[in-house]
Amino acid sequence: MQLRDFDADMFLRDVWQKKPLLIRNPWTVWSNPLDPDELAGLACEEDVEARLITQSRTAWKVEDGPFPETRFGRLNKKPWTLLVQAVDIHVPDVAALIEPFRFIPNWRIDDVMVSYATDGGGVGPHFDQYDVFLIQGLGKRRWQVGAACDFASELQPHDDLRLLAKFEAINEWILEPGDILYVPPRVAHNGIALGDDCMTYSIGFRAPSRGELIAHWCDHLLEEIQDDDRYADAHLQAQDNPGEISATAIAGLHEMITEKMLDRKAFARWFGQYNSMRKYPETDCQIDEPLQVEDVRACLDRHIPLCRNPASRFSFIRQGAHAVLLFVDGECFECNPDIAPFAEQLCVQGRFMVDADLGKLDSGIALITKLLNQGSLAFEEEEE
Ligand code: SIN
Ligand code: CO
Numbered sequence: 001m002q003l004r005d006f007d008a009d010m011f012l013r014d015v016w017q018k019k020p021l022l023i024r025n026p027w028t029v030w031s032n033p034l035d036p037d038e039l040a041g042l043a044c045e046e047d048v049e050a051r052l053i054t055q056s057r058t059a060w061k062v063e064d065g066p067f068p069e070t071r072f073g074r075l076n077k078k079p080w081t082l083l084v085q086a087v088d089i090h091v092p093d094v095a096a097l098i099e100p101f102r103f104i105p106n107w108r109i110d111d112v113m114v115s116y117a118t119d120g121g122g123v124g125p126h127f128d129q130y131d132v133f134l135i136q137g138l139g140k141r142r143w144q145v146g147a148a149c150d151f152a153s154e155l156q157p158h159d160d161l162r163l164l165a166k167f168e169a170i171n172e173w174i175l176e177p178g179d180i181l182y183v184p185p186r187v188a189h190n191g192i193a194l195g196d197d198c199m200t201y202s203i204g205f206r207a208p209s210r211g212e213l214i215a216h217w218c219d220h221l222l223e224e225i226q227d228d229d230r231y232a233d234a235h236l237q238a239q240d241n242p243g244e245i246s247a248t249a250i251a252g253l254h255e256m257i258t259e260k261m262l263d264r265k266a267f268a269r270w271f272g273q274y275n276s277m278r279k280y281p282e283t284d285c286q287i288d289e290p291l292q293v294e295d296v297r298a299c300l301d302r303h304i305p306l307c308r309n310p311a312s313r314f315s316f317i318r319q320g321a322h323a324v325l326l327f328v329d330g331e332c333f334e335c336n337p338d339i340a341p342f343a344e345q346l347c348v349q350g351r352f353m354v355d356a357d358l359g360k361l362d363s364g365i366a367l368i369t370k371l372l373n374q375g376s377l378a379f380e381e382e383e384e
Helices: 008-014 036-043 092-101 210-224 247-261 264-275 293-301 340-348 356-360 362-373
Strands: 021-023 050-055 060-064 080-084 109-117 132-148 171-175 180-183 187-205 306-308 314-319 323-328 331-335 377-379
Touching: 036 050, 036 080, 036 109, 036 187, 092 109, 092 187, 171 180, 210 247, 210 264, 264 314, 264 323, 264 331, 293 356, 293 362, 314 340, 323 340, 331 340, 331 362, 340 362, 356 362, 362 377
Parallel strands: none
Antiparallel strands: 021 180, 050 060, 050 080, 080 109, 109 187, 132 171, 132 180, 132 187, 306 377, 314 323, 323 331
């Protein structure tokens, strides 16, 4: 799916992370990919992250899902909104909304959140730490955007919501089905449903914080460091003042840290694995009975297409000119030049036929078998 009259290069140069942009219905034909009832159904499921925000004149109330099916029938006339995270994992037509935005790398994409609101409903004026494309799916919403915020921006006192204490709209638009509003990180925004049955699809991105990177990279380093990896000073010279920590000692100590911290090769491998972890890793995707290489070969011989698990995250890092490290769901696979093109293809397409030549390679079949057994790939089910 491509967007009409949308120039990705120009968007990245002039808009991305710089300013909000309204894109009036650029779809060839827009059709809302999910019914409100189906969204409500998802919000009742155990492994789905959902929130319900109800508004009264004075207070905002947040409830976490999963919700009992009766919950939505019991809501009164006051505005409310239901937010469901990572709907792309559950609904292929919602996952398809990400496709026009694939000019942004897989590793930066987080999920598609879907909201449903009644007249006047919304989540209030706020800012997010990530970029978002807000696609109006059904009904109308007034979107207002304000100034850029930061950690010092004053918030309303609330335990669960980070609502801005002061919000002044600089620009506003009424979005109708198919319209898209891009909002950069930290730009204040406020969306209010105009009428009932307002659905918005948020294509959300990831941007690791420096703190998160340092903390997790250090955790990883610590897993590998042995207790006997210690400061040593076989070169120690007699000191005039025993109180001095010499420049040589500081240099040696500092080196112990930087040597590990600055290992870019190890960092790349770790980051690829870390970032490719599934959004909900606790949801078990492994298949019950592991497939053997022979089973996989038989399916490939029957030309059965392979599909990526929509919950799986695929990315790669080049190793020299022809090899790659493939990262899938927190695992790293070293791919030699013979299977590297396949690894790259895996990162582009959600569904594909395996090339006959690759199907003959032991390393190719072995990789596919591992990915099938960890639940990142599946053979497409044959129609009866
Ligand atoms: C919404 O869909 O109501 C909220 C989306 C957002 O502001 O990020
Ligand atoms: Co937002």
